[in-house]
Amino acid sequence: MATKGAQAATVADLVRARWGDHRPGLHFEDQVLSHHQVAAGAAARAALLADLLPPGAEPHIGVLLDNTPEYPLWLSAAALAGAAVAGINPTRRGAELARDIRHTECGILITERAHLPLLDDLDLPGVRLLVTDTEAYDRLLAGYEGAKPGEATVAEVDPARRMLLYFTSGSTGAPKAAICSQGRLAAAGQSLVRQFEVSPDDVHYICMPMFHGNAVIADWAPALAAGASVALRRRFSASGFLDDVRAYGATYFTYVGRAVQYLLATPERPDDRDNPLRMGFGTEAGAVDAARFAERFGVRLVEGYGSSEGGAAIQRTPDTPAGAIGLAQPTDDLAVVDASTGTERPAARFDAAGRLLNGDEAIGELVNRGRNPFEGYWRNPEANAARVHGGWYWTGDLFFRDADGFLYFAGRTDDRLRVDSENLAAAMIESILARYEAAAAVAVYAVPDPVAGDQVMATLAVPDPDDFDPAHFMQFLAEQGDLGPKMLPRFVRVVRRMPVTATNKVHRVALRREGFRCADPVWWRVGEVYRPLDAGDVEGLVGEYRAQGREELLGR
Numbered sequence: 001m002a003t004k005g006a007q008a009a010t011v012a013d014l015v016r017a018r019w020g021d022h023r024p025g026l027h028f029e030d031q032v033l034s035h036h037q038v039a040a041g042a043a044a045r046a047a048l049l050a051d052l053l054p055p056g057a058e059p060h061i062g063v064l065l066d067n068t069p070e071y072p073l074w075l076s077a078a079a080l081a082g083a084a085v086a087g088i089n090p091t092r093r094g095a096e097l098a099r100d101i102r103h104t105e106c107g108i109l110i111t112e113r114a115h116l117p118l119l120d121d122l123d124l125p126g127v128r129l130l131v132t133d134t135e136a137y138d139r140l141l142a143g144y145e146g147a148k149p150g151e152a153t154v155a156e157v158d159p160a161r162r163m164l165l166y167f168t169s170g171s172t173g174a175p176k177a178a179i180c181s182q183g184r185l186a187a188a189g190q191s192l193v194r195q196f197e198v199s200p201d202d203v204h205y206i207c208m209p210m211f212h213g214n215a216v217i218a219d220w221a222p223a224l225a226a227g228a229s230v231a232l233r234r235r236f237s238a239s240g241f242l243d244d245v246r247a248y249g250a251t252y253f254t255y256v257g258r259a260v261q262y263l264l265a266t267p268e269r270p271d272d273r274d275n276p277l278r279m280g281f282g283t284e285a286g287a288v289d290a291a292r293f294a295e296r297f298g299v300r301l302v303e304g305y306g307s308s309e310g311g312a313a314i315q316r317t318p319d320t321p322a323g324a325i326g327l328a329q330p331t332d333d334l335a336v337v338d339a340s341t342g343t344e345r346p347a348a349r350f351d352a353a354g355r356l357l358n359g360d361e362a363i364g365e366l367v368n369r370g371r372n373p374f375e376g377y378w379r380n381p382e383a384n385a386a387r388v389h390g391g392w393y394w395t396g397d398l399f400f401r402d403a404d405g406f407l408y409f410a411g412r413t414d415d416r417l418r419v420d421s422e423n424l425a426a427a428m429i430e431s432i433l434a435r436y437e438a439a440a441a442v443a444v445y446a447v448p449d450p451v452a453g454d455q456v457m458a459t460l461a462v463p464d465p466d467d468f469d470p471a472h473f474m475q476f477l478a479e480q481g482d483l484g485p486k487m488l489p490r491f492v493r494v495v496r497r498m499p500v501t502a503t504n505k506v507h508r509v510a511l512r513r514e515g516f517r518c519a520d521p522v523w524w525r526v527g528e529v530y531r532p533l534d535a536g537d538v539e540g541l542v543g544e545y546r547a548q549g550r551e552e553l554l555g556r
Contacts, residue, residue, distance in 0.1 A: 009159050009182075010157060010161070010183060011075075011079035011163055011182045011185050011189075011221075012150070012157045014186060014189070014224045015042055015149060016150065017227070018035035018227065019036060019039045019148075020036055021227065022034045025037070025230070026038050026072065026230055026231075027229065027230070027232065028068060028231070028232045031069065033069065038072065039076065039149055040147075041076075042074075042080055042149070043080060043147040043148050043150075044145055045074055045076075045141070046080040046151075047144040047147040047152035048077075048140065048144050049061065049077060049108065050081060050153065052107075052108055052128055053083075053107050054126065054128075058105040058107070059082060059083040059154040059162075060083065060104055060107065060162075060165065061074065061078060061083055061084070061085055061086070061106055061108045061109070061110060062085075062086045062100075062108070062110065063075075063087055063111075063211070064088040064090060064110065064111040064118070065110060065111060065112055065210075066114070067206055067207070067210050067232045067234050071210045072232075075216065076224075079163060080153070081155075081157075082153045082154055082155035083155065085164055086100075086164075086165040086167075087164070087165075087166050087210065087211030087212065087216075088100055088101060089167060089209075089211050090115055090211070090502070091502035093118065094122070097119075100167065101122075101124055103177065104165045104177050107126065108127070108128045108130060109124070109128070111130070111132070112131060112132050113134065116131065157182070158182070159181060159186070160181050161182045163180055163181055163182040163184075163185050164178075164179070165177040165178070165378050166212065168309075176378075177379075177380070178213070178308055178376075179375040179378055180217070180310065180375065181375055184310060184375065185217065186221070186225070188217050188218075189217070189222045189223075190222075192218060192221070192281075195315070196222070196279065198222050198225075198226040198228055200226055201228070201251075202229075202251045202252055203228065203229050203230070203249050203250045203251050204220070204223040204230045204253070205219075205231050205248060205250035205253040206230055206231065206232050206233065207233040207235075207237070207241065207244070207259075208236060208254055208259070209503060212503045214254055214256045214283075214503070215254065218304075219252075223252075231244065236262075238259075238263050238266050239266055241266075242266075242269075242275060245277055246274075250277060251277060251278045252277070252278065252280070252281070253277065253280050254281050254282050255280055255283075255285065255504075256283055256284060256504055257500060257501070257504030257505035258441050259504045260280075260282075260285040260289050260293055261285075261289055261440055262440075262441075263293070264289060264440070272296050272297050272298075273296070273298035275297060275298070275299070278299070280299060280302070281302045282303070282304070283303060283305065285301055286434050287303075287323055287431065302316055303316065305326070305409065307397070309374050309375075309377075310373045311368055311372045312328075312368040312372060313332065314327065314328060314334070314407055315328075320406060321402070321406055322354075323354070323408055323431065324402070324408050325406075326407065331371070332370055333368060334366060334368055334407065335366075335369055336365070336366055336399045337364050337365060338364050342367075342390065342392075345400065346358065346361050348362040348403075349362070351482075353481040354482055355481065359422075360423045362400040363400045363416075363423060363425055365394060365398060368392060369391070396412060397412055398410035398411045398412065398413055410428055411427035415445065415508070417445075417454040418454050419453060419455065419487075420486055424487060428487075429444045429456065429458075430442055430458075432483050433460075433489075435480070438460075438473075439460040439461060440461045441461040441498040442459070442460055442461070443459045443498060443511060444456065444458050445457055445459075445508050446512065448545070448550055448553040448554065450547075450548050455490040456486075456490055456491075457489060457490065457491040457493065457511075457516065458491070458492050459492075459494075460473075460493070460495070461495050461497055461498040462496070465496055465520065468494045468521070468523075470492075470523050470531070471529070473530065474529065474530055490524060491516045491522055491523070491525075491533070493511075493516070493518060494520060494523070513555050514555075515554055516533060516538065517538055517542075524537065
């Protein structure tokens with residue numbers, strides 16, 4: 001076992017440190033592997049990879065799997081061999097899926113029988129397919145039993161060696177494959193061990209998809225670094241979460257997107273607080289839902305911020321104000337700037353109720369003006385240039401900063417709204433509407449105004465859309481002292497379940513595209529009341545856009 005305090009330079013070092021460790025290391029359903037068995041399995045797969053990788057090919061393997069043991073085994077194998085894993089999103093289809101595999105130049109694709117239909121008729125020249133849950137795969141792997149870590153490599157293993165090629169969400173175009181090296185991943189895991197005091201006795205529950213950076217960087221890597229065990233859930237299940245946590249003795253988990261809201265939407269039980277969890281770490285839960293989660297389950301949620309590409313990070317401190325994410329890391333020079341001029345934005349000012357008074361001048365894009373670990377996108381110089389220019393790393397996220405330097409998230413740059421000549425941030429309105437207890441989830445986004453700028457639209461997820469009470473909702477809005485008059489939603493869409501991406505993030509692109517012309521019930525604000533938007537209303541509204549020459553903006 002590695003000496004406490006020693007800094008491993010690579011992920012391969014962390015994998016090798018588990019050789020000879022016979023404590024439980026991986027739990028999946030009824031299966032338990034020791035740390036040593038995981039390291040031995042990784043060594044066997046590294047040897048197999050060395051034999052199968054075509055000569056001259058990039059040392060890249062695609063992994064198209066649910067969260068099964070094969071996923072961390074192949075991550076560990078890639079680390080030992082000096083290869084990189086491209087996490088392939090199983091919700092992609094057809095030409096888009098083929099593009100992801102070809103773009104990352106995967107000579108080998110690891111998958112399972114359940115995902116084979118996704119590959120039918122795809123053009124994947126030169127890609128060797130390994131199907132993990134088959135007898136043929138077991139026979140192939142059996143020939144490499146007895147391999148030891150470090151015996152088989154396909155490239156030099158050092159901190160700069162590519163380890164991950166993980167795709168960004170791709171909400172505004174083809175997904176970009178962000179590069180993460182062995183050194184950066186190892187450092188990230190060890191940093192989280194120190195920050196959260198992860199010990200070998202912890203059990204990390206991995207229920208977020210492992211093709212996404214959150215599960216690997218924030219859950220698997222710190223467990224590996226600390227010698228903690230991991231427990232895998234094939235796919236996230238809100239109803240199965242607490243049973244899994246108890247069965248595995250899980251103490252730590254990560255979340256993204258709307259996962260916390262789904263957990264809060266499950267029926268309450270008198271023993272909800274009877275669980276071994278000590279914390280959850282993630283993004284986008286929001287202060288309201290984090291407080292509800294702590295009250296119900298007795299578990300602290302720590303909201304963090306780190307761009308997927310590693311270019312900027314914010315750490316929460318004990319004195320972080322409500323609503324803030326935290327302070328810049330000491331190694332970063334973070335600033336909130338005007339995206340067009342690069343001028344730093346003024347500090348935020350608040351009234352007694354905590355309402356932001358100068359959002360129009362305080363909100364800007366978060367940049368890192370110092371050195372940062374961004375390692376680029378694979379084969380995408382245009383995206384690299386857009387992310388780093390003028391010597392700064394541009395996050396693409398909106399923030400504002402108070403007089404003490406605490407940073408507050410205000411949404412993505414494409415989530416900005418301009419209502420009656422005032423700039424608003426969707427995330428701020430969303431955090432207020434999240435207090436509406438009748439809604440399990442809330443999303444706020446812009447729809448075009450017929451004349452100029454935007455109008456505010458909100459989608460509420462409620463158990464039964466027929467039970468939505470517009471008068472009650474309007475009363476709720478009137479009671480929110482920090483909700484400015486221009487923040488009031490013009491349109492309210494009511495759904496049974498919030499549309500999300502494969503990583504449980506709200507599918508804002510789909511919501512914006514459908515706007516108020518959707519199959520779900522929509523209410524629109526006329527004066528001081530909300531009333532149903534019917535077909536005649538939609539026709540009249542479209543006519544207003546047409547008259548102003550802005551009809552083409554609908555559906556974008």
